[in-house]
Amino acid sequence: xxxxxxxxxxxxxxxxxxxxxxxxxxxxxxxxxxxxxxxxxxxxxxxxxxxxxx
Amino acid sequence: xxxxxxxxxxxxxxxxxxxxxxxxxxxxxxxxxxxxxxxxxxxxxxxxxxxxxxxxxxxxxxxxxxxxxxxxxxxxxxxxxxxxxxxxxxxxxxxxxxxxxxxxxxxxxxxxxxxxxxxxxxxxxxxxxxxxxxxxxxxxxxxxxxxxxxxxxxxxxxxxxxxxxxxxxxxxxxxxxxxxxxxxxxxxxxxxxxxxxxxxxxxxxxxxxxxxxxxxxxxxxxxxxxxxxxxxxxxxxxxxxxxxxxxxxxxxxxxxxxxxxxxxxxxxxxxxxxxxxxxxxxxxxxxxxxxxxxxxxxxxxxxxxxxxxxxxxxxxxxxxxxxxxxxxxxxxxxxxxxxxxxxxxxxxxxxxxxxxxxxxxxxxxxxxxxxxxxxxxxxxxxxxxxxxxxxxxxxxxxxxxxxxxxxxxxxxxxxxxxxxxxxxxxxxxxxxxxxxxxxxxxxxxxxxxxxxxxxxxxxxxxxxxxxxxxxxxxxxxxxxxxxxxxxxxxxxxxxxxxxxxxxxxxxxxxxxxxxxxxxxxxxxxxxxxxxxxxxxxxxxxxxxxxxxxxxxxxxxxxxxxxxxxxxxxx
Numbered sequence: 001x002x003x004x005x006x007x008x009x010x011x012x013x014x015x016x017x018x019x020x021x022x023x024x025x026x027x028x029x030x031x032x033x034x035x036x037x038x039x040x041x042x043x044x045x046x047x048x049x050x051x052x053x054x
Numbered sequence: 055x056x057x058x059x060x061x062x063x064x065x066x067x068x069x070x071x072x073x074x075x076x077x078x079x080x081x082x083x084x085x086x087x088x089x090x091x092x093x094x095x096x097x098x099x100x101x102x103x104x105x106x107x108x109x110x111x112x113x114x115x116x117x118x119x120x121x122x123x124x125x126x127x128x129x130x131x132x133x134x135x136x137x138x139x140x141x142x143x144x145x146x147x148x149x150x151x152x153x154x155x156x157x158x159x160x161x162x163x164x165x166x167x168x169x170x171x172x173x174x175x176x177x178x179x180x181x182x183x184x185x186x187x188x189x190x191x192x193x194x195x196x197x198x199x200x201x202x203x204x205x206x207x208x209x210x211x212x213x214x215x216x217x218x219x220x221x222x223x224x225x226x227x228x229x230x231x232x233x234x235x236x237x238x239x240x241x242x243x244x245x246x247x248x249x250x251x252x253x254x255x256x257x258x259x260x261x262x263x264x265x266x267x268x269x270x271x272x273x274x275x276x277x278x279x280x281x282x283x284x285x286x287x288x289x290x291x292x293x294x295x296x297x298x299x300x301x302x303x304x305x306x307x308x309x310x311x312x313x314x315x316x317x318x319x320x321x322x323x324x325x326x327x328x329x330x331x332x333x334x335x336x337x338x339x340x341x342x343x344x345x346x347x348x349x350x351x352x353x354x355x356x357x358x359x360x361x362x363x364x365x366x367x368x369x370x371x372x373x374x375x376x377x378x379x380x381x382x383x384x385x386x387x388x389x390x391x392x393x394x395x396x397x398x399x400x401x402x403x404x405x406x407x408x409x410x411x412x413x414x415x416x417x418x419x420x421x422x423x424x425x426x427x428x429x430x431x432x433x434x435x436x437x438x439x440x441x442x443x444x445x446x447x448x449x450x451x452x453x454x455x456x457x458x459x460x461x462x463x464x465x466x467x468x469x470x471x472x473x474x475x476x477x478x479x480x481x482x483x484x485x486x487x488x489x490x491x492x493x494x495x496x497x498x499x500x501x502x503x504x505x506x507x508x509x510x511x512x513x514x515x516x517x518x519x520x521x522x523x524x525x526x527x528x529x530x531x532x533x534x535x536x537x538x539x540x541x542x543x544x545x546x547x548x549x550x551x552x553x554x555x556x557x558x559x560x561x562x563x564x565x566x567x568x569x570x571x572x573x574x575x576x577x578x579x580x581x582x583x584x585x586x587x588x589x590x591x592x593x594x595x596x597x598x599x600x601x602x603x604x605x606x607x608x609x610x611x612x613x614x615x616x617x618x619x620x621x622x623x624x
Binding site: 018019020021028031032035036038039042043046047049050052053054 | 125128132135136138139142143263264266267270272273274275276317318319322323326329330333334337
């Protein structure tokens with residue numbers, strides 16, 4: 001008898017080849033890049049607020 | 055609170071609790087109780103991770119921090135997006151591949167049992183004490199709303215959270231957190247809109263920011279390189295990254311949340327959701343505090359926001375000294391108000407010099423008011439040692455109860471309880487899980503059945519709840535809650551993170567070297583904390599670096615190469 005397959009939830013996967021499932025962000029590197037861009041934008045806005053009103 | 059407030063409060067809390075019990079009915083297995091059923095989608099994970107971090111402290115104490123010190127506290131979150139990317143790329147795939155219940159199980163697989171237990175002990179100690187701090191927030195709300203003694207509200211709210219967590223387990227925490235967060239956001243957005251509406255007529259958005267900026271409340275980013283300044287861009291990005299990396303990557307209360315995901319993708323997207331949303335969310339909560347500060351420049355604030363001090367003041371109004379403080383404070387506030395009205399007229403009329411003069415006079419009057427407040431607090435503390443001068447945690451709840459309409463008060467009090475339940479339940483659940491998996495099943499009863507483990511986990515959850523209540527009863531806070539909880543984390547998290555960094559990246563280091571290095575590093579951190587005055591945000595970085603350097607150095611003197619095969623980072 002074959003050993004049972006591990007459940008899908010915990011099956012071993014290659015981390016970077018794991019699909020993102022997002023149409024416009026096909027790889028994890030792109031997802032991380034977008035997060036960094038958001039971060040830099042927020043810092044820029046906060047710096048602008050500080051400079052304008054302090 | 056009116057009958058309408060109680061209907062909103064009880065209705066929203068009961069419906070969430072009943073939903074949680076209904077959704078998790080019949081789930082009795084160890085895996086389900088500790089880790090959920092492994093089917094959670096990314097959005098629910100994202101909200102669960104957010105709700106676990108965003109305790110009632112966040113919603114009660116952060117506006118107070120904004121009121122007191124402005125927007126600078128937002129810098130503590132600058133390391134968060136970087137940390138979450140590292141966790142999604144490195145930590146999460148390894149935890150999932152090994153299918154572990156707790157993060158410390160990984161340390162046991164990679165090193166040895168003693169290192170696993172050390173990681174678990176550091177977590178239990180830090181999180182157990184932290185749980186004591188998080189009980190404070192709903193207790194403050196209850197004490198202010200009902201006028202009950204703080205000790206009574208600590209015990210009663212602590213017991214409610216224990217019962218809720220023991221009944222539901224991890225699954226109940228995850229399924230109800232999104233609805234609790236919905237109540238929280240509804241409450242905070244309503245409060246934000248109402249503060250804006252309550253600002254004086256004629257005060258534009260630019261005026262509001264100019265006014266707040268004049269009182270140094272809009273300094274969101276500070277590029278100073280002085281390590282003694284608590285919140286700077288550098289301490290946020292460097293120290294904050296290590297603090298957040300340790301919190302999200304090694305604290306079981308968070309690891310448990312994203313390990314419940316249906317797949318690696320769901321866990322990663324849940325983390326990225328937080329990486330994008332967390333800084334804006336904290337900014338708006340701090341801004342709420344700044345707006346309340348501006349509101350109270352025009353509206354008479356109480357001499358003390360702190361419920362205990364206010365109550366003492368009300369009971370001893372006949373004392374001539376206290377009466378004088380109140381009268382002087384009211385009079386100086388009226389003076390500030392008049393100066394600010396002059397400033398507004400001159401500003402709108404384009405008279406820059408008159409505006410500058412009126413603003414300078416308003417600032418002087420405001421400072422005099424703060425001096426009176428400080429002196430009165432000292433006097434009260436001298437005559438009644440049980441009173442604490444910490445006012446910041448009471449600012450928002452006082453504003454809610456005195457300024458907002460009925461119905462909204464009930465909604466916001468419900469929001470505090472929802473936040474308290476969601477984060478506290480996640481913490482206690484993680485403490486119970488770690489004690490069961492890392493100690494009970496490892497040392498006390500290795501052959502325990504699933505049923506015995508679930509029963510043990512419930513007992514440990516209750517134990518940690520009682521431990522937290524005990525700590526809360528005896529802890530005297532010198533900091534406001536949001537800072538106290540982060541300081542506590544900073545003391546322990548660096549070394550915890552160091553253990554994981556060595557496990558992931560230093561293949562040649564074995565269990566004995568890393569164990570003794572972690573013990574030495576934690577001792578070093580305690581020594582530095584009590585002897586230096588640098589910003590607490592640097593301690594996670596120092597603790598992690600010390601653990602890594604000591605491990606490499608010690609391994610060079612030990613025979614053989616540590617590390618079990620097949621457990622390295624891919």
